[in-house]
Amino acid sequence: MRRVxxxxxxxxxxxxxxxxxxxxxxxxxxxxDLSDESASQSSLEFVGRAEQAGASVTEFGYITHIAGVxxxxxxxxxxxxxxxxxxxxLSFFATTTIAQRFxxxxxxxxxxxxxxxxxxxxxxxxxxxxxxxxxxxxxxFSVGTTVATHTVRLQDVIAAxxxxxxxRGVVDGTGELCQQSGTPFLLGGEVRRLGRQxxxxxxxxxxxxxxxxxxxxxxxxxxxxxxxxxxxxHC
Numbered sequence: 001m002r003r004v005x006x007x008x009x010x011x012x013x014x015x016x017x018x019x020x021x022x023x024x025x026x027x028x029x030x031x032x033d034l035s036d037e038s039a040s041q042s043s044l045e046f047v048g049r050a051e052q053a054g055a056s057v058t059e060f061g062y063i064t065h066i067a068g069v070x071x072x073x074x075x076x077x078x079x080x081x082x083x084x085x086x087x088x089x090l091s092f093f094a095t096t097t098i099a100q101r102f103x104x105x106x107x108x109x110x111x112x113x114x115x116x117x118x119x120x121x122x123x124x125x126x127x128x129x130x131x132x133x134x135x136x137x138x139x140x141f142s143v144g145t146t147v148a149t150h151t152v153r154l155q156d157v158i159a160a161x162x163x164x165x166x167x168r169g170v171v172d173g174t175g176e177l178c179q180q181s182g183t184p185f186l187l188g189g190e191v192r193r194l195g196r197q198x199x200x201x202x203x204x205x206x207x208x209x210x211x212x213x214x215x216x217x218x219x220x221x222x223x224x225x226x227x228x229x230x231x232x233x234h235c
Contacts, residue, residue: 043067043228046092049135050221055098057118060141061223062088062133073188076130085133085141089126089187090194093142094152096120104157110166114158122177124148124194126185147185148194150177150201151235158209167212171221173205178235200233 048061062085065071072078077087085091096118104113125144133140154175161168179199184191195201205225212218 045224045226047224048092048222049138050223051138052098052217052219052221054216054218057096057098057120058138059092059094059096059122060135060138061085061092062141063090063092063124064088069192070188085135087130088133089128089130090147091125091127091133091141091144092122093125093138094120094122096152096154110160110162112160112162114160114169116156116158117154118156119151119153122150122152126187128186145185146181146183148182149180151180152177167210169209171205171207171209171223173203173207173223173225175203176233177201177203177227178233180235195229198232198235199229200231201227201229203227 043066044063045065046061046063048059050057050059063074064083066074071080071083074089075083075087076089077083097120098116098118100117102115103111104115123142124147125142126147127144131140131143133143152175154173156171156173158169158171160166161170177200179195179197179201181197182193182195182199184193186192203225204227205223207221207223209219209221212220
């Protein structure tokens with residue numbers, strides 16, 4: 001059982017989370033009100049899911065809030081109760097590979113605290129008419145126009161529910177993004193851009209994970225989080 005938990009719990013986007021992920025609105029020259037220097041501490045919020053198969057992890061979800069932008073323009077339906085993956089204009093999709101895992105403290109019968117590191121790539125997509133997305137179909141979150149690409153490194157700390165259900169755990173994720181590209185797009189009648197090339201961003205996420213198969217290790221994680229730019233990064 002110790003071996004199962006050490007290799008089986010998922011790295012989240014924290015994209016992920018993650019996965020997944022933080023961005024920034026276009027600079028003042030393009031949009032008129034928000035630049036790198038004036039970005040808020042929590043410039044972007046997101047929700048998503050991550051799925052692990054062996055050492056490979058896929059993270060996907062959608063943006064729920066961007067600082068300085070009315071939440072309503074991020075969704076195709078004006079009803080706040082209908083804001084979900086099916087109506088979101090901005091989605092993300094990431095693929096990462098688990099690089100290393102640590103049992104932070106000597107475990108009892110099963111590990112109680114794990115540290116999982118992973119890295120890979122993250123892409124944001126814009127869809128004027130949101131496609132028929134479903135969390136049952138990860139690739140449905142990669143439909144649309146590519147508006148930003150990133151490299152990503154994630155760290156997830158997993159507290160297993162030892163004594164209750166050791167196949168489940170609470171996950172806290174942190175990570176860094178290094179932006180590779182950013183393409184302007186039209187949202188809510190204004191030209192916007194998610195960040196810029198060379199922008200570094202940090203993010204944190206929180207969620208829960210379930211180990212569904214010990215061999216080969218498979219698991220899924222549900223998460224939410226926020227991100228903020230910290231300046232230039234060395235990609």
